[in-house]
Amino acid sequence: MTTVQQTKRKLLSEDWYRHTASGVELLVSDCNTCGHRWFPPRSACSSCASEDLTRTHTGARGIAYASSKVHVGGAPWPKEYVLSYIDIDGVRVLMHTNSDQALTPDTPVTIALGHIGTDNATELWSYIAHPVGKDIESPEATS
Numbered sequence: 130m131t132t133v134q135q136t137k138r139k140l141l142s143e144d145w146y147r148h149t150a151s152g153v154e155l156l157v158s159d160c161n162t163c164g165h166r167w168f169p170p171r172s173a174c175s176s177c178a179s180e181d182l183t184r185t186h187t188g189a190r191g192i193a194y195a196s197s198k199v200h201v202g203g204a205p206w207p208k209e210y211v212l213s214y215i216d217i218d219g220v221r222v223l224m225h226t227n228s229d230q231a232l233t234p235d236t237p238v239t240i241a242l243g244h245i246g247t248d249n250a251t252e253l254w255s256y257i258a259h260p261v262g263k264d265i266e267s268p269e270a271t272s
């Protein structure tokens with residue numbers, strides 16, 4: 130008899146993005162006064178203090194601005210993982226990266242859901258940079 134172990138998954142920061150057929154699109158705030166764009170979304174512009182902001186979404190593709198491998202991660206993160214600053218439609222976002230090594234600047238990425246850590250027996254998932262051409266895990270079985 131085979132026992133199938135059910136893995137529990139939890140999505141983090143779900144209010145900051147939407148999952149579409151093309152990937153994950155980040156929710157941003159566009160300032161109607163000075164034109165700055167912010168992620169995560171906010172109620173006042175951090176550049177000019179205007180509260181006249183419009184919420185919209187980025188696309189699901191970006192490019193690496195800078196990237197580094199972390200070698201001393203502590204729980205719930207893995208011991209080693211890659212973080213990258215990704216430029217995506219006018220915002221620069223730090224995110225976990227589906228790679229064993231730091232990305233070369235200008236590497237094209239797709240933003241999708243990915244496994245970023247484990248808290249006890251629960252997998253933690255959030256938006257993550259996937260170098261274009263690298264397989265993307267399925268977010269199914271999300272609880």
Ligand SMILES: [Zn+2]
Pocket residue numbers: 160161162163164165174175176177178179
């Ligand atoms: Zn502004």
